Amino acid sequence: MRNSKNNIKKPAGRKKGLAPAEGPNVDSIRHSISHIVALATMEKFPKAKLGIGPTIENGFYYDFGLKEITDENLKSIEGRSRELLKQGLKFKKEIVTPAEAKKIFKDQPFKLELIDELKKQKKTISIYKTYDKSPKDPLFIDLCAGPHVKSTSEIDPEAFKLTSIAGAYWKGDEKNPMLQRIYGLAFASKKALNDYLVVQAEAEKRDHRKLGAELELFMISDEVGQGLPLFLPKGSRLRHEIMTFALNTYLKNGYEMVTTPHIGSQKLWDRSGHTGFYKDSMYAPFGIEGENYLLKPMNCPLHIQLYKSKPRSYRDLPIRWTEMGTVYRYERSGTLHGLTRVRGFTQDDAHIFCTPEQIEDEVKKALKLTIYILGTFGFRDLEMNLSVRDPKKKGDFIGGDKDWAMAEKALRLAMEEMRFKDFAYDVGGAAFYGPKIDIKVSDAIGRKWQLSTIQFDFNEPARFDMAYTDDKGKEKRPLMVHRALLGSLERFMGVYIEHVAGAFPVWIAPVQAAIIPISEKFNRYAKDLEEKLMAEDIRTELYSSAETLGRRIRAAEMQKIPYILIVGEAEMKSNTVSVRKRGEGDLGAKPVDAFLQNLKQEIKNRK
């Protein structure tokens, strides 16, 4: 739903393929190509049983009850599909009865199963015919709700590509037969496809799992468990520097730190409601002396315990408590991915408890802080999304009308006053416990990542019967806001590694300077230099092995260390260093102190 008053745009990707008015919807294009690919496949394998063929992000897939499709077949199916596309084949939708549908798909057991389901659900059954001359003589019929293009002449035959074959269980259930799935990319134009492929190639180079291994940042160990990254010294240092920067920024902005355990009694999670509404994301309980305990999936109920450690007055508010809190959430092993999808992660979490009078200002401050924090890491292209309650479905949300109106207004006003005129407004997208702002960043190659979130919570303050005394001595319920600006440190690291392609700015780089003596004779000078830099808290690494100078320089470059300092006779005599700066090359010899001053300034400026 568009909020016309505020010139709000729908964020890209929210609803796939909203195309310009003059051309067909890219979703229709993708869907139509999937039918053409099925047609081409059926030509080659006439006995293939058809599964489903939906659109997905950037393309489509089609499942076939086959075992024999090879990579070579894929090439020929792609070629044949392209020929078919060029023939200007047409699509026609027809509504049929279940009986008619069953007759059409009598040899297609998977389709028959789907027809039975549609019948049971009393849904309209439609088919799409693909034909050349007349719909009475179709080349291909699929059970399908559409939409499709009218003719393949609307489709650029060069704007699609079949990418891979994979095994997939029918309906994703491993008890069902395994089918073969053909994946394809499809776009509105060849240029769009190429742009996508360029980004993909770049993304592969930047893959944080690959860079994580090359730069010795982290590892996943099967012996420890999937989705539980272990950080090697450089990754641990990077994570620590990110965490320290965020924490110190929060402390300087009126937050206080708190620390809470990683486990809590089930009593706590029952009271907060997590064992109800958040059960699927939590791990199984384990007993201690007859009482069930659970790994924490969130920090909030623990912060509420701290709030309740003494009576609170309006004078104590706002309370802003931050914790770099490690939480554990269930993810299926199939969905785990490097650092960006894990089972245990550390949030730069905080909870704000305040009065209704303070809330707008608090949201504004949190938004400002988000912009500052993300901007410091070079994320300046932000996409804001304000999710509110669907007023037609009040029953799906807890909390009173007045609370929702006040919270939604506070969020909206804060965003407007912060001049985010360009935010998306998602009616019905709120959490059941309150409205929220989500913030996505665009990385260096244009991909979007959701990082920050600022969420109201009407659930927990009520469940834990939280209170403060107002200036008239009356007991009131405080407002509660959850906020995490980097989101998860692990996920943020994954995104950030890809954003900078592992070439971390000097202020945050795990190793800021490599020192390379040109031969053993200068190891002493190199060591002294290292100590001098370390005394100034510069993170250095000495490359004084028996390897050749060239190999050591190459090794330091491969590690993407921002500064490589080479020292030999001339440097020792003149108390200088020969400086190579990543991305800029040889800067020549610099006096040690001058170099150090510049470096410290660069670090201070977080450039």
Add this chain to the structure above:
Amino acid sequence: MRNSKNNIKKPAGRKKGLAPAEGPNVDSIRHSISHIVALATMEKFPKAKLGIGPTIENGFYYDFGLKEITDENLKSIEGRSRELLKQGLKFKKEIVTPAEAKKIFKDQPFKLELIDELKKQKKTISIYKTYDKSPKDPLFIDLCAGPHVKSTSEIDPEAFKLTSIAGAYWKGDEKNPMLQRIYGLAFASKKALNDYLVVQAEAEKRDHRKLGAELELFMISDEVGQGLPLFLPKGSRLRHEIMTFALNTYLKNGYEMVTTPHIGSQKLWDRSGHTGFYKDSMYAPFGIEGENYLLKPMNCPLHIQLYKSKPRSYRDLPIRWTEMGTVYRYERSGTLHGLTRVRGFTQDDAHIFCTPEQIEDEVKKALKLTIYILGTFGFRDLEMNLSVRDPKKKGDFIGGDKDWAMAEKALRLAMEEMRFKDFAYDVGGAAFYGPKIDIKVSDAIGRKWQLSTIQFDFNEPARFDMAYTDDKGKEKRPLMVHRALLGSLERFMGVYIEHVAGAFPVWIAPVQAAIIPISEKFNRYAKDLEEKLMAEDIRTELYSSAETLGRRIRAAEMQKIPYILIVGEAEMKSNTVSVRKRGEGDLGAKPVDAFLQNLKQEIKNRK
């Protein structure tokens, strides 16, 4: 066992009550008084069934099958016991057969149970008679292995005190009947008792649980679970400052940081051996997709995974990896105590992997670091304990003779070279997996606390098949040393709070300066001052409420804030602050900048 060559003293408390040669052993005194107290109790409650009456630290207890002992009775039993002690009653030991013993204790069911056990174990049964004139006419007989004093005339009747009555299950098993336990303190002299009581009173004042609440440092929540402290802002800050100081010190001393998850697959713990030898300290497993996972009780197997992430050469060693690692270990709820005995705690953990040639130097460095770290917190009176294998019981320890000889030698030489001539040598006290050094500190009121540990491990490197390539290209097993210098951050905090009685030195204090405007008129100046201090990373708190000046000063004093800065007209006009220093009182007005420079110096010096 004493190692005469090295002038080693047995640490106090290792074996209780080694008294000077001329007087009776304090253990005999305590034990004898427990019999006299039992005699006095039997006089008052002739039908009481006798449980056991052993010595404990600082005294003794005696259990009775009674329900009727009141606090008043306790007073009168104490008085009567004192009278009896003054009568010069004598003790005589006799060896008896099980049949004789059963006859003597025919009315004492608990004693009969003990006799049966002794008989089953084929142990000698002895009794002690307490008598006035003749052992043939005893006043009291107890089943007892002794030793006792010969006569109560050897006991100072003013050197004991009954302290409390508590319920205690027979043999500590809740399925058995509940008895009444009388606790008593007893020492060799009245002075020793009084000294103890003074320390106890002081200890009560310093109790970190009490101070933890008063200074708003931490809380325990029943809803979260026992033994799982939650840190309020000031406690979290204190913990963070302790952690940051330790971590930065390690990083400056050649350590690198690593970060690992709090849970790991049971596969890992099976391989490390923890599910075998450490099972009782671990929590129950929980399943994730059919695989068992466990909360980590130690960080070591995870650090080993990092070690094994790539092949290691002798050039990579020594590796020193530190992690502020939160571990969870089972403790019975009855043994939990504030921060000093908890179920989840964070170790300032590190593992050193090195070659045999490096080990002595590594141990020495770790010892030096221990002395520096503990000394910075004001713990300078250290007691060192070197625990080695019992060469007669080699089967109880894993690892070869050569390894043990090398490791024990390295530890001993390091301690000698560090001039710890005065360390205790505990034969047989080693862990099954390697020898170790434990270090105890004495706190401000003379109590000893074990904090630091440096331990060899021959178990895990073998179990995980760890290796490095030596300079001849041969595969070798690295040595592995566990070390934690503060031990557990939580426990350390508990000890440290009691050591300084909550009056933290300014460098580590959660709030370093309180700013108090004398009236609202000076809130602006106070706020500016706060910002100036905060810009210099001084942790400040503004006391600008509507309370009277006196109450606000008192409140800041109660919080034991090192500096209280009072500002009014004069201060504002002259750009000064009136400084009150904790423990020193009013220092008068100081120019803001001069005060700030002094304060920063004091913080830098960690005074």
